[in-house]
Structure formats: structure tokens, C-alpha cells
Amino acid sequence: MNSDVLQAAGMAVLQVAGMLALAPLLKGAIKKAKAVLQTRQGPPLLQGYYDLAKLLRKEPVRSQTASWVYVAGPRMYFAAAVAATTLVPVLVAAAPLEAAGGILLLVGTLALGRFALAAAALDTGSPFGGMGSSREMTIAALAEPALMLGLFASALAAGTLNLGGLVRGVLAQGPAFHPSDLLAFAGLFIIVIAETGRIPVDNPATHLELTMIHEAMVLEYAGPDLALVEWASAVKELLYLTLLADLFLPIGIATTVAPGAMLVAFGAWCAKILVLAIGVTLVESTNAKLRLFRVPELVASSLGLGFMALAIRFL
Amino acid sequence: MTRDILILCAAGMLVSAFLTVGQKALFTTIRLYAGQSLLLAIAAIAMAVSEGRQHLYVMAALTIALKAILIPWFLMRVIDRIGIHREIEPFLNVPASLLICLGLTVIGYRVSTGFPEGAEGVTHHLLGVALSMLLIGLFLMVTRKKAVTQILALLTVENAVFLVALAVTTGMPLGVELGIAFDVMMAVVVLGVLVHRIVDRFESMDVSRLSNLKG
Numbered sequence: 001m002n003s004d005v006l007q008a009a010g011m012a013v014l015q016v017a018g019m020l021a022l023a024p025l026l027k028g029a030i031k032k033a034k035a036v037l038q039t040r041q042g043p044p045l046l047q048g049y050y051d052l053a054k055l056l057r058k059e060p061v062r063s064q065t066a067s068w069v070y071v072a073g074p075r076m077y078f079a080a081a082v083a084a085t086t087l088v089p090v091l092v093a094a095a096p097l098e099a100a101g102g103i104l105l106l107v108g109t110l111a112l113g114r115f116a117l118a119a120a121a122l123d124t125g126s127p128f129g130g131m132g133s134s135r136e137m138t139i140a141a142l143a144e145p146a147l148m149l150g151l152f153a154s155a156l157a158a159g160t161l162n163l164g165g166l167v168r169g170v171l172a173q174g175p176a177f178h179p180s181d182l183l184a185f186a187g188l189f190i191i192v193i194a195e196t197g198r199i200p201v202d203n204p205a206t207h208l209e210l211t212m213i214h215e216a217m218v219l220e221y222a223g224p225d226l227a228l229v230e231w232a233s234a235v236k237e238l239l240y241l242t243l244l245a246d247l248f249l250p251i252g253i254a255t256t257v258a259p260g261a262m263l264v265a266f267g268a269w270c271a272k273i274l275v276l277a278i279g280v281t282l283v284e285s286t287n288a289k290l291r292l293f294r295v296p297e298l299v300a301s302s303l304g305l306g307f308m309a310l311a312i313r314f315l
Numbered sequence: 316m317t318r319d320i321l322i323l324c325a326a327g328m329l330v331s332a333f334l335t336v337g338q339k340a341l342f343t344t345i346r347l348y349a350g351q352s353l354l355l356a357i358a359a360i361a362m363a364v365s366e367g368r369q370h371l372y373v374m375a376a377l378t379i380a381l382k383a384i385l386i387p388w389f390l391m392r393v394i395d396r397i398g399i400h401r402e403i404e405p406f407l408n409v410p411a412s413l414l415i416c417l418g419l420t421v422i423g424y425r426v427s428t429g430f431p432e433g434a435e436g437v438t439h440h441l442l443g444v445a446l447s448m449l450l451i452g453l454f455l456m457v458t459r460k461k462a463v464t465q466i467l468a469l470l471t472v473e474n475a476v477f478l479v480a481l482a483v484t485t486g487m488p489l490g491v492e493l494g495i496a497f498d499v500m501m502a503v504v505v506l507g508v509l510v511h512r513i514v515d516r517f518e519s520m521d522v523s524r525l526s527n528l529k530g
Contacts, residue, residue: 177319179440182326186334287343294339297409301337304413305330308420315424315443 012086012096019085023234024048026241026277033281048234055227063124063220073120074221074228080113081232085239089167089246091265092254098164103151106163107144110195113232114140121217128209132216135292139194139201139213142299147191149306153184154247156313163243167250180309185248187305189279192244194299196237199284201295211289238273241280245272317365318437324358325444325478327351329420332448332471336416336455337409339401341394341463345387348467352382355474355481362481370489377496378477386470386503390463393507397514399461406458416451423447430483441482448475461520462510466503473499 028048035042044050062070086097087106118137121129155161157178158169194201197214207215218229246253252268254261290298331351338344356378363371394400405412423446430442452472456465473495480487510520517524 177322179322179326179329179444182323183330186330297337300410300413301334304337304417305333307417308329308333311417311421312424312443315421315428 008096008099011092015090015096016082016085019090019235019238020082020231023231023238024052026238026273027234029274030277030281030284033278034285037281037285052227052231055222055230056224058223060223060225062222062225063126066124070120070123071225073117073123074218074225074232076116076120077113078228078232080109080116081235081239084109084113085235087163088239088242089164089253090242091262091269092257093167093171093250094164095162098162102160102162102164102166103148103155104161107148107151110236111140111144113236117217117229121220124220126220128216128219132213132219135213136217139295139299142296142303143191143194146187146299146303146306147195149303149310150184150188150191151247153180153187153306153309153313156310157181163246167246167253168255170247170250171253171255178313180312181248183305183309183312185244187302187309188244188247190298190302190305192237192240193280193283194295194302196233196240196280198280200287200290200298203289211292213292241273241276242269244276245269317361320361321358321437322440324354324361325441327354328474328478329444329447332451333413333416333420335467335471336412336451339405339409341400341461342391344464344467345390345394348470349383349387351471351474352378352386355477356383358478359481359486362485366485368486370492371486373489374486374492374496377493381496381500382470382474386500389503389507390466393510394463397511397520399463399514399520405460412454412458416454419450419454420447423450438482441478445475445478445482448472448478460523462506462513462522463520465522466506466510469502469506470499 025045025048028043028045031047032042032045084106087095087101087109089095089098114136118133121133123129154170155166157173157180158166160166160169193199197204202213202215203211204214206212207219209216212219214233218226221229249272252265252272254265328351331347331354335344335347338347356375359371359375359378362368363375407415424443427439427442427446449472452468452475455468455471459465459468477495480492486492513522513525514520
């Protein structure tokens with residue numbers, strides 16, 4: 001019993017470390033791919049790491065009116081993102097802390113982080129922070145049910161809400177394909193775009209006050225605080241893409257912790273994330289940013305797709 | 316393998332039809348239609364390989380050439396010429412349309428189980444998707460005002476009918492399908508000209524203006 005707990009804890013630490021280490025690379029890769037599509041040189045692939053290193057070395061500058069909420073915000077956000085990574089299977093078909101909970105805990109943890117950041121943005125009373133949190137929450141309130149519906153559609157197929165069990169269920173089922181899989185995938189992909197602040201919903205590359213959502217929220221942060229927020233956002237993005245890969249294409253994922261299987265799983269995981277990242281890049285490069293009031297329509301189509309995926313399962 | 320490809324393509328077509336309902340930008344809807352036609356062609360090729368029906372290759376090639384390339388190109392040119400890029404006001408707003416299309420999908424899927432072939436297996440999904448797309452296409456045709464969107468709705472219905480044929484008969488005779496393909500092409504060309512005429516006359520692509528008296 002005790003060794004089980006130890007092993008789970010060890011796996012969790014390894015997985016968190018790996019996700020933290022690789023997340024800035026994903027951001028850099030998407031940026032690079034976008035630049036290539038626009039025939040620009042683009043920042044180097046490792047720019048995310050340089051930025052984080054620079055920000056972490058700086059001294060935090062905080063507004064005089066800021067209370068502990070402002071300081072706690074980025075830390076909570078970061079902690080929530082880290083906690084969420086332990087609930088998702090990455091290389092092995094079992095999440096390190098899957099005994100703690102499944103889909104609902106994952107969605108709840110991510111919501112907790114978002115709440116902490118939104119509350120922190122309101123704390124200093126600056127108009128940008130308030131505007132940013134209001135927008136982020138508007139989108140989140142719509143995106144969360146859609147995320148749940150999409151996840152439930154796949155959970156229904158495997159008969160469990162536990163993400164590890166879900167992946168094992170999909171693996172055991174073999175490649176029997178159901179149309180609702182694709183519908184749920186399309187719905188979740190839109191949600192991933194919305195939640196990670198990618199272009200049809202939000203533009204990660206600009207600080208234009210009319211359009212920014214996530215950036216408006218974290219506009220006041222500097223130094224290590226900002227580094228935590230950026231890092232956590234990168235981890236969240238990697239987490240969402242991993243989730244998509246897990247639920248809809250679990251081929252190659254290791255069922256044992258043997259080194260050979262893990263190596264194969266790592267290669268498969270990298271390939272899947274790369275393909276999804278290219279998909280995100282293509283969506284970003286071929287679409288214009290939506291007006292804020294049009295975003296609910298996009299998220300509504302994702303909600304509809306999720307619901308359709310659920311309904312078709314029963315028919 | 317064939318089963319998976321067929322279901323994947325059918326589901327993709329349903330997704331594209333559903334996204335068309337949620338879209339207002341005309342270029343995006345045209346691109347979605349092109350993608351939908353491409354998926355249809357892939358489904359036809361998969362069927363041709365598994366059933367050994369040679370003429371389905373011809374149909375697939377024709378589908379790609381006509382419906383995935385030529386018609387979208389033509390419609391984009393029409394839009395470029397008249398310079399109207401958005402569906403401004405459909406009769407029904409987007410969330411309500413999405414909800415109704417959800418209901419239509421459920422109905423389409425439910426009805427498909429009534430067919431003798433559609434009770435289970437791949438045919439069940441293909442028929443369900445095709446009927447849903449048929450209903451969504453009809454719905455789009457009724458609720459959209461822009462002539463180009465209505466053409467796209469008609470084409471979606473046509474794709475759905477093709478999918479039904481593919482599901483139930485594993486491909487109609489070549490003559491029938493060739494006839495349908497050229498019929499569709501002619502329809503699009505004629506409708507394209509009609510759109511130009513409507514825009515000339517009313518300075519708008521809004522077909523609801525056609526019912527107003529001019530004097």
C-alpha cells in the first residue's frame with residue numbers, strides 16, 4: 001500500500017517536471033510554425049525559456065494598493081495548472097494521481113486557477129484587469145459546459161469518468177470508431193482554442209486594449225509573477241492538447257512502465273502533440289479574430305457539437 | 316479499416332454542415348463545403364476499394380474536381396465580384412439555429428433506424444449522418460437570406476443525397492451519377508448568374524427583397 005502511494009507520488013513529480021520543462025517549447029514551436037507560414041523568421045524555438053529565465057530573475061513590481069489576493073493569484077493559477085497535469089495520462093495509460101479524481105476534478109481544478117487569476121486581476125482596481133477578468137469569465141462560463149459535454153461524450157463510451165480508466169477503456173475497445181468521437185473532438189478542439197486564448201477567440205501576440213482578453217487580465221504583473229502566469233498558461237495549453245490526444249488517439253501510449261514502451265510512448269506523444277499544434281497553427285493563421293460578441297456563437301457551436309456527440313451515442 | 320474511414324468521413328461531413336450553420340463569413344462556409352465534398356470523395360474511394368466498384372473512382376475524381384475545387388472557386392469569385400462577404404442577418408439568430416439543427420440531427424438519426432438497412436453497423440451511421448445533413452441543408456435554405464448561402468445549402472443537400480446513395484446502394488450506376496454531377500454544376504452556374512442579376516437589380520444579395528413590389 002505504502003509503496004503504491006510512493007510510486008504514484010514519484011510518477012506525479014516526474015510527470016509535472018516533464019510537462020513544466022516541455023511546455024515553453026510547445027509555445028515556441030507554435031510561434032515558429034506561425035512565423036514560417038507568414039514567411040517570417042520568427043523568434044528562436046527556445047525563446048519561451050529565455051523569457052521565463054529573464055522574468056524569474058527580475059524583481060517583482062507590485063502596485064501599492066495590491067493586497068494578498070494579487071500576490072496569491074499567479075501562484076494559485078500555477079499550482080492549479082500543475083495539479084491538473086497529475087490528473088491526465090501522458091505517457092502511461094494511467095494518470096499518476098487518478099485515485100484523486102477524474103474529469104470533474106480536472107475541470108474543477110482548472111476553474112479554480114482561472115478564478116484565482118480573475119480575482120487577482122480585479123484586486124488592484126485597474127480598469128484593464130477588471131475588463132480582462134470580465135471577458136475571461138464570460139468566455140469561461142460558456143466554454144466550461146462545452147468542455148464537460150465533450151469529455152462526457154468520450155467518458156460515455158468508456159463507461160468511466162476517470163481519465164486513466166477512460167484511456168484504458170478506449171485502448172481495450174480497439175479501433176472501433178463511432179461518429180460521436182469526431183463530433184466530440186471537433187467540439188473540444190474549439191474549446192481548446194478558446195481556453196488557450198488562440199486566434200479566433202483571443203490573440204496571444206498583442207496587447208491591443210480593445211481585443212485582449214487573457215493579456216488584459218495579467219497586464220499588471222511583472223517579473224516572477226508574470227513568469228508564473230505565462231508558464232502556467234503554457235502548461236495548460238500542453239495539457240489540453242495531451243487530453244485531446246489521450247481521448248481520441250491513444251495509440252502508442254504505454255500500458256506498462258517498461259523503458260522500451262515508455263520510449264515509444266514518448267515518441268508517439270510528441271508526434272501527436274506536434275500534429276495538434278500544427279492544427280492550432282493552421283487555425284490561427286487562416287482565421288481572423290472574432291469580435292468579442294461573436295465568440296459566444298463559436299462556443300455555442302462547440303456546445304452543440306458536444307451535445308450532438310452525446311445524443312448520437314444513444315441513437 | 317473501410318468502416319472506420321467511412322464513419323470518419325461521414326462524421327466529418329456532419330461537423331462541417333453543423334459549423335456552416337454557426338458561420339456567418341461566406342468564405343469560411345464555402346471552405347467548409349469544399350472540405351465536406353473532399354470527405355465525400357474519400358468515402359467514395361474507400362467504398363470503391365472495399366466493394367471493387369470501378370466507377371466509384373470516376374465519381375470520386377469528379378467530386379473532387381467539381382465540388383471540392385471548381386464550385387468553391389466559382390462561388391468565391393462570385394463573392395469577390397459583388398463584394399458581399401457576410402451573412403448579415405439570417406431569419407434566425409445563430410444559437411437558435413444551432414439548437415434547431417441539434418434537434419434535426421437527433422431526428423435524422425432516429426429516423427435512419429427505421430430503414431431496413433439502417434438499423435445497425437456502418438449503414439446506420441452513414442444514413443443517420445446523411446439524413447441529418449439533408450435536414451440541416453433544408454433548414455439553412457429556409458432561414459438564410461443570402462443567395463450564395465442558399466446555393467451552399469442546396470449543395471449540402473446534394474452531398475447528403477450522394478451519401479445516402481453510397482450507404483444504401485454502394486454507388487448508383489455511373490450514368491445516373493454523371494447526370495447528377497453535371498446537373499449540380501449547371502445549377503451552380505445558373506444560380507451564380509442569378510445572384511449577379513439579383514445584386515444588379517436590388518444592390519443586395521438578400522433574396523427576401525424579391526418578394527417586395529417594385530414600382
